[in-house]
Amino acid sequence: MRMPIPDATIIANRQQLIDKLSTFLTSKQIVIDKTTLRAYESDGLTAYQQRPLLVVLPENTAQVSEILRICCEMNVNVVPRGAGTSLSGGALPLEDGIVLAMGKFNRILDIDYDNRCVVAQSGVTNLAITQAVENRGFYYAPDPSSQIACSIGGNVSENSGGVHCLKYGLTTNNILGVELVLMTGEVIRLGGKYMDPEGYDLLGVITGSEGLLGVVTEVTVKILQAPQCVRAMLLGFPDNESAGQCVAEIIAKGIIPAGIEMMDELAIHASENFCHAGYPLDCQALLIVEIDGPQAEVDELIQVIRDIGKSRGSQYFKVSSSDEERLRIWAGRKAAFPALGDISPDYYCMDGTIPRKQLSRVLTKMTELSKHYGLRVANVFHAGDGNLHPLILFDANKDDEMEKAEEFGADILRLCVEVGGVLSGEHGIGVEKRDLMPDYFSEHDLNQQQRLKCAFDPNGTLNPGKMFPTLHRCAELGKLHVHKGKLPFPELPRF
Amino acid sequence: MQETLLPENQDQFAELARFCLSEKKSLAISGNNSKSGFGYSVQADIDASMSACTGIIEYDPAELVMRARAGTTLNEIKTVLTEQQQQLAFEPETMSALYSNSREDTIAGVFASNLSGSRRFQAGSARDHLLGFNAINGRAELYKSGGNVIKNVTGYDLSKLICGSWGTLSVLTELSFKVLPAPAVIVTAILDDLNTEKALGLLSTLATSPLHASGLALLPGGIKSALESNVTQANCTSLIRFEGSRTSVDARLREFQTSYASQMSVSLLEQDESLQIWKALSSASPVAYHPVIMKLSIPPSLALRMSQLLNEIGNCNWYLDAAGAWFWLGLETTKAVENINRFRSSLAEENGSAILYKAPDEIKNKVGIYSPAQVTLESLRLRIKESFDPANIFNPGRLDYQK
Known part of the structure; x- marks a missing residue:
């Protein structure tokens, strides 16, 4: 790198x-x-x-x-x-x-139930926010897999998602304000305990800016009342394609589940062996579908989803009958990464998003690539929003496997772009996908983003080397090249 | 009035922007000018409208994404979505009542003005639904941001900046946005016999109840006056909207009546009547007849105090939406400057925003369409404007709050 x-x-x-x-x-x-x-x-x-x-x-x-x-x-x-x-x-x-x-920024400053928000210092962990309000039946919706450790400030910088963001949105949809320190040392406050700040939406553009625009010191997050009823279903399918079609049909029927996850055969087996969540081992693809809301609605939707599954050839169906059982279903999914670590010395986790209808094409191509590189790949997939997490299994101690895994990963991301998707759904660009940015963005696209960076950090000293493959001086980027224009086009309609 | 240029595609618009740059001309850009009353008046050399760049480019309901050209009308998009039982969940409604015209909103206008309706507290505003776009910046370069998928963190999220920038940063040419299932059933529960304090208490409780009400408004003057755009502060009507499948809505209504409104008389507005009233609320039409209109966005816990202040000031009419987080406020021109300053100073720092949506120019120039901002913030915003539009050719002055 x-x-x-x-x-x-x-x-x-x-x-x-x-x-x-x-x-x-x-x-x-x-x-x-x-x-x-x-x-x-x-x-x-x-x-x-x-x-x-x-x-x-x-x-x-x-x-x-x-x-x-x-x-x-x-x-x-x-x-x-x-x-x-x-x-x-x-x-x-x-x-x-x-x-x-920012580890010492570890205090929750204000829990404000009347205004349905929590103000926390940026080093507070994502899960600690939920834990601080769950006794009153509230929670903070975005739940990245690392929520036990990751900080809310980091969540803002990466615009973190999680398994429930199809229904509840990403970080950007769940925060109300931040305190931010600019590279000059100036402190600004964006938003607060209300919804619509005035002027350009700086809070929105800070979110997901990967620590390149400012340092977040405090975050005001929305908290939600936990739903009345939550149940998870497992649906097993003989192939990935049927599982993918089942997801499309659930959504086309007007249902937005709290979460829909898909795992392929390798991921199912690894998880099941690792933590015994009760997954069926005779399917090629497994869906976890979670439904939440008022009891009557949940009961109704479980039936509808079961029927859709059947019509798409599901060979296995189970619905959680208790919260423990639901959590066990999720435990398998959440343990998928460590489980794969158990069957392979190393793994490399990718994070592209594709239009869901391209799933079958992408998985087929991925199998070909897997053969080409001689490396196994397991897939866990936020199926509702098209966010893929292929895990490439390799052994860093073997000659060139690390390089091969990186190349394989880059090929997968290029494939995502080729089918109309993007390089990153939730993990961010960082250094990892930095050099792939020109595969997705044109020079104009990248220059416009870098000019925005210049508005916040003219010397480019905040987190350089991340996100952009080429560093330009702001003075150079700021020059206005004017080409002789001609007016317009007599053929242009006017009124 | 000068003639308006109507580029038919993004390349033509880029050519126009190149011309403006080299000839040092500025551009007033609009869709159909349905919200031209917002912001300071723009003095530009050339008027251009994106209303000839129309058409839905891509729409697959199961992907929850639509892509359309800038000038496609909101109505056309709504019609196509309705056929597939989908909707724009942030509930944009035309502001034509507010700005006294009958022009159709374009989809680029909806996002550039960051519209949202009564479902805002649950579903977010336009900025939460724009996934990506193509635009021409003030260097006459065509660029893109975001993508056509619903989960994406590739590069800066410029969609957020573009929403609410009112055409001052770039000219949108194509937009990709999230679309969601529309509810099959909509029912609104109406309560007439609560005073403001009790009504606010109920709305606040419901906002955090698992009943998932998708509209929580308080309408002094009642339904009829709202639909006729003639709200007065006569009494206090609470509106509570439930949406979803028939089974779900019925179950929640039953629970609402037994657990939250057992001693109260509740009347129900079914489907079409419900649609009509929330459309009125989302478009500010109950107070639209006033010459001066503001929207206050506040922490809901301040709603009671704000309602008292407003009643004490008098000479203004208001209603409250989004579970106490929004006041739409209609004022007369007399004493408007004094009163606006009073609301703004009552919203001490970080306690809310107070945007002037409509007013005669002299009032806008005196108090500003936005509250005075921290100097650092102000200069950062100016640098951002410059980073997109260095020669200030797009809608010059429209959001210039240093008047």
Whole structure:
């Protein structure tokens, strides 16, 4: 992975930076020793490691602001880091940059049931928000698989999803406001405990910006009342195609389930052996369909879905009769990744989205690619919204398997784009898919995005080397090239 | 009035933008000008409309996505969706009553103005449903953002910025947006005998109940006055909407009546009557007859205090929607400036927004269509405008809040 060339002057000025930071941070807040720094070398994408210049652990917004101001002044790169669970290398450090680790921002500041929201510091974990309100029957809807560890600030940066986002949306649809520190150290507040802020929607564009536009220090999230009734179904099919058609028909019938997951044969077997969720082992494809809402509605929909399944040739049907059983069904799905880790020394998790109708074509092609590269691939799939998670199984200790897995992964993502999909459904671009961006975006598309980055961070020192394959200077991007125009087209209709 | 150019496709529009850049001309861009009353008046050299770029490009109901050209009308899109029992869940309605015209909204106009209706508190607004777009920026470059699938984090989410930018950042040419199943049955429960405080309490309880009411409004003056665009503060009618399958709606209505409204007299508005009243509420039509219109977006817990303040000020009519989070407010021009400043200052920082949707120019210029913003924020927004439209050729001045 090619990263921007480190600036030797910055590295040489390390001590000067430490001195400046030490005027307002304690020694415990500045990590300088090599051993401790190692803990920050990678995030959830462990294939890449880089020891950072320093790690800084601020405790409040004023400190974040001062750190950024100093880094801005000294032209030091900054990599923000929440819980470090990014699967796309969003928090991969830079040799000449500090890691701004938000772990000490771990307090929930306000639980406001009247306004149906919670205000939390950005390092609070996703699950902790739900845990703080569940005694009153509330929850925070987005539930990425890493929710036990991932931070809400990281969720904002990555626009995290989860298995329930078909019905309840991504992070961007579930937050009301943030406090954000710009690279200059300026602190801004966007939104609050209300729905429609004035002017350009900065909150919307911050969400999913992968830590390139600002550092989130506080988040106001919506909380929802837990549904009256939740039940999960398992439907087994003899092939992927029938399962895919079943999903399309459920949605075409006007049903938006709380979640629809699909697993292929390899994933089913690995999960079942790993955690005994009770999955049928004689099917090629398994759907988990969760329905929630008022009791009467849930009862009605279970029947409809069962019938659709039958008409599409399902050979297995089970519906959860208790919450424990429902959670067991989900436990199998949630354990799919570690389960595959159990049958293969390494795996590489991909994250493209496709129009659902292309599923069969994509899976067929993926089987061909699997043969071509000689690597097995398992598929778990957020089937409702077309978000694929192919897991490529490999052994990093074998000669070139790691490279092969990367190439295989890139081919899968190009395939997603080719059939009308996109490079990432929820894991983000980071460093992982950075160099594939030109496969999806034109130069104009990318330049417009980078110009937006310049509006927030003109020196480009906030998380450089992520998302964009080529770094341009803002001055260059900002130049306006005017070509001689001619008016228009006498043939143009007017009134 | 100067003539309006009607490019028929995105390439023609790009050519027009190139001309404007090289000749230093500015452009007033619209769809059908149905919401031209929003924002400061635009003084531009050339008028252009996207209304000739029309047509649905792609629609497969099972994918929950539609792609259409900018000038396709909202009505056409609704008709096509209705045939497949689908809808735009954010409930956009024409604002033509507000702006006293009968022009048809275009789909680009719906997103550029970030419209939303009474289902906002559950389903979000236009910005939550735009998946991707093609547009021409102020450098006359055609670019795209987002995609045609419902889950996507590839690149910055420029769709959010475009929604609510009122044609000041880029000119939308094609849009992909999420479409969702439409409910088979819609019933609205009406309660007439609660005072404002009790009604707000009930709406607030229902907003967090598992009954999943999809409309929670409070209408002083009652249904009839709302439909006739003649709301007064005579009494207080609460409206509670349930949508879904027949079985689901009936079950929830029963539970509503036994658990939340057992001592109250409840009347029901079935399908068409229901549609009619929520259409009126979503389009601000109950207060549309006022010369000055604002929308307050607030934390619901402030709703009672805000209603008291509004009644105390007098000379204004209002109704409340989105479970207490929205006030649509109609004012007379007399004392409007003083009153607007009063609402805004009562919404201390972070406590809400107060957008001026309609007013004579002199009032807009005095108080601004948006509340005064933090300086850092203001300059960031200006830099963002510049990053899309460096020569300020698109709708110059429309959102310029530094008047």
